[in-house]
Amino acid sequence: MLRYTLMRLGIFVGCLVVVWGLVHFGVFPRGLGESNGMWIILLALVVSAPISFVALRKERDRASEQIVHKMDRVKAGFEASRSQEDGADDAARAQGHTS
Structure with missing residues (x-):
């Protein structure tokens, strides 16, 4: 970029x-x-x-691909965090209902 x-x-x-x-x-x-x-x-x-x-068409396309790649990694990180939070929340709810 x-x-x-x-x-x-x-x-x-x-x-x-x-x-x-x-x-x-x-x-x-x-x-x-x-x-x-x-x-x-x-x-x-x-x-x-x-x-x-x-x-600069080729260079602009290259920069765009880098941005898309970074955004995909960020989205994957958010998704992983959300999955972990959902799993922890589900486990806490399951423990609360079985007591």
């Missing part, structure tokens, strides 16, 4: 540098007044999102 996040951040930073250069040289328009920095960041986000979606 960390690898995917770092790769995504790298694509964003690359797009940020390219967009800044294009705005600086007048290929893209500047933002209004003091909003130029925000304009560059937003434009870089819009450009980097589809690039990340396509370029």
